Amino acid sequence: MNRRTFWGFTVPSVIVMLALMVFPLITTVWLGFQKLLLRDLNNPQWIGFDNYTDVLTDPEFWAAFRFTMVFVAVVVPVTMVMGLGVALLLDRVGRGRSLYMAALLLPFIVTPVVGSLVYKDLFERGGLIAWLWEVITDDPFAVDASNVKWLIIIQSIWYVMPFAMITFFAGLQTLPEERVEAAAIDGANFLRNLWHVILPHLRVLILFVGLITIMDAYRVYDQVFVWTGNRFTDAHTLSVYNVRVATAYDIGRLGKGNAIAVLNVIGIFVVLIPFLWRSYKDQIEERT
Amino acid sequence: MRRSTRLSRVGLHATMLVLVAWSVLPFLWTFQTSIKFTRDVAAKKPVLWGYETTANAYRAFWLDEDDINMWSVLVYILAVAAICLILGQIGKRVRHSWPWFSAAVGVIFVALWRFPRIWEVNDEYDFLINSIVVTVLTMLISLSIGLLAGYGLARYTGISGAVILIVALGFRALPRTAFVLPYFFGAKEIDDWLASSGVGSWDFPFIDFPGIDTLQILDTRLAIVLALVAVNQPFTIWMFRSFFMEVPKEIEEAAMMDGATRLQAFRRVIIPMMWPAIIATGLFTMLLAYNEYLFVRVLAPTEWTLPVAIVSLTGGESSRTITEAAAASVSITLPIVVVIILFQKHLVKGLGAGAVKG
Numbered sequence: 290m291n292r293r294t295f296w297g298f299t300v301p302s303v304i305v306m307l308a309l310m311v312f313p314l315i316t317t318v319w320l321g322f323q324k325l326l327l328r329d330l331n332n333p334q335w336i337g338f339d340n341y342t343d344v345l346t347d348p349e350f351w352a353a354f355r356f357t358m359v360f361v362a363v364v365v366p367v368t369m370v371m372g373l374g375v376a377l378l379l380d381r382v383g384r385g386r387s388l389y390m391a392a393l394l395l396p397f398i399v400t401p402v403v404g405s406l407v408y409k410d411l412f413e414r415g416g417l418i419a420w421l422w423e424v425i426t427d428d429p430f431a432v433d434a435s436n437v438k439w440l441i442i443i444q445s446i447w448y449v450m451p452f453a454m455i456t457f458f459a460g461l462q463t464l465p466e467e468r469v470e471a472a473a474i475d476g477a478n479f480l481r482n483l484w485h486v487i488l489p490h491l492r493v494l495i496l497f498v499g500l501i502t503i504m505d506a507y508r509v510y511d512q513v514f515v516w517t518g519n520r521f522t523d524a525h526t527l528s529v530y531n532v533r534v535a536t537a538y539d540i541g542r543l544g545k546g547n548a549i550a551v552l553n554v555i556g557i558f559v560v561l562i563p564f565l566w567r568s569y570k571d572q573i574e575e576r577t
Numbered sequence: 578m579r580r581s582t583r584l585s586r587v588g589l590h591a592t593m594l595v596l597v598a599w600s601v602l603p604f605l606w607t608f609q610t611s612i613k614f615t616r617d618v619a620a621k622k623p624v625l626w627g628y629e630t631t632a633n634a635y636r637a638f639w640l641d642e643d644d645i646n647m648w649s650v651l652v653y654i655l656a657v658a659a660i661c662l663i664l665g666q667i668g669k670r671v672r673h674s675w676p677w678f679s680a681a682v683g684v685i686f687v688a689l690w691r692f693p694r695i696w697e698v699n700d701e702y703d704f705l706i707n708s709i710v711v712t713v714l715t716m717l718i719s720l721s722i723g724l725l726a727g728y729g730l731a732r733y734t735g736i737s738g739a740v741i742l743i744v745a746l747g748f749r750a751l752p753r754t755a756f757v758l759p760y761f762f763g764a765k766e767i768d769d770w771l772a773s774s775g776v777g778s779w780d781f782p783f784i785d786f787p788g789i790d791t792l793q794i795l796d797t798r799l800a801i802v803l804a805l806v807a808v809n810q811p812f813t814i815w816m817f818r819s820f821f822m823e824v825p826k827e828i829e830e831a832a833m834m835d836g837a838t839r840l841q842a843f844r845r846v847i848i849p850m851m852w853p854a855i856i857a858t859g860l861f862t863m864l865l866a867y868n869e870y871l872f873v874r875v876l877a878p879t880e881w882t883l884p885v886a887i888v889s890l891t892g893g894e895s896s897r898t899i900t901e902a903a904a905a906s907v908s909i910t911l912p913i914v915v916v917i918i919l920f921q922k923h924l925v926k927g928l929g930a931g932a933v934k935g
Contacts, residue, residue, distance in 0.1 A: 290732040294839055298729030299741065301722045302814055306741075309807030310748050313759035320762060330765055375596060381589055390925070391918055392597040395604060398917045400868040402884045403906045406891065407607040410903070417606050420623050447600070459928045500750075508752035511870050515888065531754040536761075536875060543758060550755040557750050565743055572739035 314554075320547035327541030340548035350549065352523050353530035356438060360526060361506045364445050368502055369495070371446070372453025377487075379454070380461045390455070397451035405515035408444045432516075438524045441516050445509065453498050460494040461487070500564060507557055527553050604910065611635070611903035618899055634904035638897075641697040650696065657688040658915075701905075704886040708867060711798050711882055715805045715866040716859055719813055722806070723858065724851070727817025728843060732826070742818070745811035753808070757875050760804055764794040764876065800876045805866050812865075813858055816927070820854035821847075857927020860920055867913060883909045 296303075321340055323333035344350050375393065382389060396404055411418040412432050422430040432440065464487065472482045488495070510528040517524050525533065531553065535546025610618055611634050617624040632647035640650075664684060668677050689709070693702055730738050771777030777792040794800050824847060832842040873885045881889070887909060891902035917924065 290729070290734075290839075292733070292735060292737075295729045295733035295735065295738065299726045302726030302810060303741065305722060305807055305810055306745065306748065309760075309803060310756070310810075313756050313763065314751075316759035316763060317755050320759065330762065331769070378589065378592060378596075382593060385590075387921060389593050389597060391921055393600050394917065394921070394924075395914065396600050398864060398913055399604075399910050400870075400884045400913070402868075402870045402888050403909055404603075406887070406902070407603040407906050410610070410899075411603055411606055415618060415620075415623065415899075417602075417623060451600070455925060456928050459925050504750045508754070510753065514870075528752055528754050531752075532757070532871065532875070535754075535758055543762065546754075547758050550752065550758055553752045554755050557752065558747070561747070561750050565747055568746060569739060569743045572742060573736070576734045576736070576739065 317547050317550050317554075320544055321551045323544045323547075325542070325544035325547075327536065327543055328539055330543070333544070336544075340545045341552075343545055344548050344552060349522070349525075349530060353525050353527045356524060357507065357509075357526045359438075360442060360445070360509065361503060363442050364449065364506045365499065365502045367446050368449045368453050369498060371450050372498070373457050373491075373495075375450070375454045376457035376461060377483075379458055390458075393454060394451045396448050397455075401448060401511035402515050404448055405444060405512045408447065409440075409516060412440060434521050434523065437516055437521045441513055441524065444516070445506070445512050448512065449502060449505065453502065456494055456498050457491060460491045464490050500561075503560065504557065507560075508553070527556075607903045607906050611900060611907050613900060615898055615900055634898070634900035635908065638901045638904050638908070639698055639701055641699055645696055653692070657684070660684055701886060701890075704881045704883050707798055707880055708882040708884075711801050711805070712863055712866040714798070714802045715809065716862050718802065719806045719809045719862050720855060720859055723810065723813025723817050724848070724855070726814045728821050728847065730814060730818045731821035731824075742815070745814055748808075749811040749815075753871050756804070756808065757872055760800070760872075761795070761875055764800055768793045768795050796877050796880050798877070798880055801869070801873055801880075801882070804872045804876060805869060808872075809862055809865055813862065816858045816861075817851075817854060820851060824850060853923060853926060856920060856923045860917070860924050860927070863916070864913070 320333070322335060322337060324336045324339070325333045379386060379389060379393070409432070410416050412430065413419060414431070419430040422428070468486050468490075469482070472486050508528050509526050510532070513524065513526050513529045517529070522533075527549070531546055531549040534549060535541050535543050612630045612632065613624070613628055614631055614633070617628045632651075635650075636643070636645060636647055661684065664677070664681050668681070671677055689706065692698070726741075730742060768777070771792055771794075779792075828850075829839070829842040829846055832846045833839060837845065867882075868884060869882070870884045870888070873880075873882050877885075887902070887905045890897055891905065
């Protein structure tokens with residue numbers, strides 16, 4: 290394909306990305322240097338790095354940062370290990386596999402805010418788990434500042450695990466039968482089989498799922514917003530804190546919000562640049 | 578393969594059932610809440626068995642009138658579903674024929690627009706319509722752009738292709754907040770300009786947009802669709818590219834030898850081979866658009882879609898009861914569950930093929 294046909298095919302997509310991704314990002318950086326209030330959008334004032342010093346000295350920012358790090362550090366590995374485990378189990382099921390799969394996929398396909406609402410209902414007053422807790426421990430259970438972070442984390446694992454499961458399951462379907470059989474003839478037990486045959490086969494997928502879950506966990510919004518609302522502000526993640534600062538009714542500070550957004554972008558890129566660089570190298574290699 | 582013993586098979590199914598319970602328990606709980614009377618829900622010890630069931634919550638959430646038999650609504654919905662299923666089966670056999678298309682459009686129109694007139698639905702019904710419009714438009718735009726770009730990127734070997742792919746991958750990683758704030762600001766600026774210059778209230782000759790008096794961006798479905806198309810773009814082009822990579826070049830080269838232009842070869846030869854990819858990518862796009870919360874909340878303060886409507890209407894300050902919240906949650910979940918069950922195989926295949934290569 291020559292260069293002109295290529296641009297003919299890609300130009301709609303490139304225009305969308307330029308107009309709705311590159312240009313807004315430049316706007317974000319520019320707005321980050323402005324003093325700009327939500328109730329007075331028409332008069333931005335250049336204040337240099339004041340928004341950034343404001344953010345970096347805000348204890349709420351550091352609280353959000355800490356919880357986001359804990360969230361990523363717990364949710365990503367647990368999701369991946371659980372997803373792989375369930376995928377291996379599902380792979381062994383003969384009859385009824387698609388039924389199990391449909392049921393297990395449910396948390397992932399349901400609207401995240403609705404999933405969080407229904408999960409939360411189990412723990413609210415009159416909910417099943419709250420009641421069971423009361424029966425077993427004799428103490429009433431209430432969602433409060435001390436446990437809400439862990440409930441968010443558990444619910445998020447419940448929500449993302451099916452994605453890891455279904456991807457690994459799809460990968461297991463392409464595992465060549467002969468390699469499993471060869472390993473079985475060699476007398477390899479399950480763990481050695483996992484280590485020497487299955488994991489190397491899934492290597493690319495593990496990287497893929499890991500990257501996607503890191504990205505999604507880092508920018509988590511929906512679940513945290515539903516669980517905390519305005520009640521438990523110290524369990525806010527970076528995205529929730531960001532939106533709260535920028536769009537709070539009547540006191541929204543859009544300038545500061547954009548400064549936070551820029552910091553968030555820098556944060557994810559610190560993690561991602563090695564991967565992006567490697568993918569770029571792969572792409573170039575593919576072409577020569 | 579090692580032959581599995583009976584005992585290990587029982588153990589396997591038992592483990593699977595526990596896992597299934599962990600995934601679906603919240604939904605079962607919400608469902609049984611939605612069909613209870615408020616007095617049973619408010620009881621200190623949950624009434625788990627033998628309670629009286631009712632569809633009051635559904636009626637209160639969706640309908641304006643109190644004396645409507647919900648069985649008739651259910652029968653109506655089931656009838657529409659049955660007709661859709663039959664149309665789908667016919668559509669599989671006679672592809673792209675105009676009688677089929679007009680029948681499908683007619684059924685959807687009657688089912689969605691006649692429905693409110695019979696039962697006098699609440700405002701919530703408008704949010705359902707908004708959800709459907711936003712989802713369908715996002716899918717159409719994002720898939721058409723993505724197909725073209727994915728094909729170009731799969732076949733072109735220049736460096737600029739690699740650069741576009743990596744930039745797109747980077748955009749996939751960015752938090753939504755980095756986009757939603759400038760979108761909001763930009764839309765506001767454009768709206769101010771439209772209002773002050775008078776362009777927004779122009780009366781276009783020959784065109785009459787139904788329901789639109791003044792042009793604006795903020796608080797319209799258009800704003801939501803544009804935002805969703807943009808954030809979905811990186812995903813669609815990577816997904817389609819990996820599918821196109823599997824289609825051998827020789828196929829379109831043969832067609833072009835026979836005198837077809839590249840565009841004709843793409844449309845007549847390549848696209849018909851891509852339906853599994855289009856369905857898989859379409860499903861993910863649908864999930865993204867139907868489930869979006871943040872963009873809608875910030876960019877459309879009144880033109881809500883269902884997720885925002887549910888969160889706002891069932892929050893602490895609202896007068897809606899817990900059973901209505903549950904009924905709303907069930908109502909928003911059911912359509913998506915039906916679609917996913919119908920296309921489950923495509924979803925798994927799509928992830929397998931797209932992800933392994935990508």
